[in-house]
Amino acid sequence: MxxxxxxxxxxxxxxxxxxxxxxxxxxxxxxxxxxxxxxxxxxxxxxxxxxxxxxxQPWSNGPVEGQVNRLKMIKRMMYGRAGFQVLRNRVLYQWPLS
Structure with a gap:
């Protein structure tokens, strides 16, 4: 095979x-x-x-893992560049779907 x-x-x-x-x-x-x-x-x-x-089972933790991955990516991109408030705004901001 x-x-x-x-x-x-x-x-x-x-x-x-x-x-x-x-x-x-x-x-x-x-x-x-x-x-x-x-x-x-x-x-x-x-x-x-x-x-x-x-x-x-029909359950999946995929959506949760996707959000964790997104948060880690944002943290890596912003490491050492901005304070917590900017990080918070970036995490909570929802990008519009085109």
Whole structure:
């Protein structure tokens, strides 16, 4: 199996919300040819219950992580350049969508 097919099949498991196919995918890749994928599988197996729940549940922390990323980017851009009030205004200002 080519690497792009392998990645697509992994992504498809999350799209289809099929946790039963996930275990079969892990077992197959554990015996696969890519050593870095085998390492990835070992990492997943260490926290298998959380990964299975992330497949089955509809919730996502993506919006929260997006806001955290935005805040960190603003802080990095302004480091040493302005005071807290300017940082506060920049964080709270909502850019208009075009």
């Amino acid at each position: 080519k690497l792009d097919e392998l990645v697509h099949s992994f992504h498809q498991l999350f799209q289809d919300k099929k946790s039963e196919g996930f275990m079969a995918w892990l077992e197959k890749q554990e015996r696969g040819t890519f050593s870095f994928i085998q390492t990835f599988v070992q990492g997943i197996l260490q926290d298998l219950s959380a990964v299975k729940l992330s497949i089955e």
